[in-house]
Amino acid sequence: MNTVLKIAVAFSAGSITLSGAATSALAQMTMPEACKSKTASGDMAMPGGTDADPNIAFVCDMIAHHAAAIAMSELELKYGNDEETRSIAEKIIDTKKREIEEMTIWLKKHAK
Template identity: 35%
Template sequence: MAMQDRPMAGMSMPQSASNSGMMGRDHAMPPGMNMPRTAFSEAEMGMHRSMMMATDVNTQRTWARKMIAHHRGAIAMSQVLLESDATDTEARRMAQAVIDAQTREVAELESWLERHPA
């Protein structure tokens, strides 16, 4: 069973949540963080938003939710590489390995959350 209140569906947030907070409507970087935009920017910002919002009733559940967001960010960044023009076979192999391993870890963390409600 999926977590009902997680802000992640392909690492994007519901419209109501994405229009508030530090990132603002245009998903710009917070003041003082003028970072160059890259192919990874959307995945990185989504991961950071999701991690910041991943809280729960106790430290263990909060940790699990933050790790899920972190792993989903790694998956999203790896997908960016695989969908790019990258030709290095080792980099592509590592990106796929990250997707495979972190997908399993997300499932394990979600299962733990289901077995440990509050």
């Protein structure tokens, strides 16, 4: 089993948690104000029972999703030894950081 698959299996099973260096992307990233909880449960309020904008909810969820992709890629860079998967991880980090910046700019323009 290759290293990435081992990491993914361990991550999904809860054997690996996002701690230490792996959380650097999440720790360094401050969620935009528009993404902070609008419900008591801590979840982003969704249409149908609340006043949350589905576009804002989507962008906030995507920011969190991209931050998780960065954290997983950082795990590959830390533990992986395959040059091809390490290269993929580096590309993911660069791309997702840029996309998070773009979505944050969109939020600043559209969130009320």
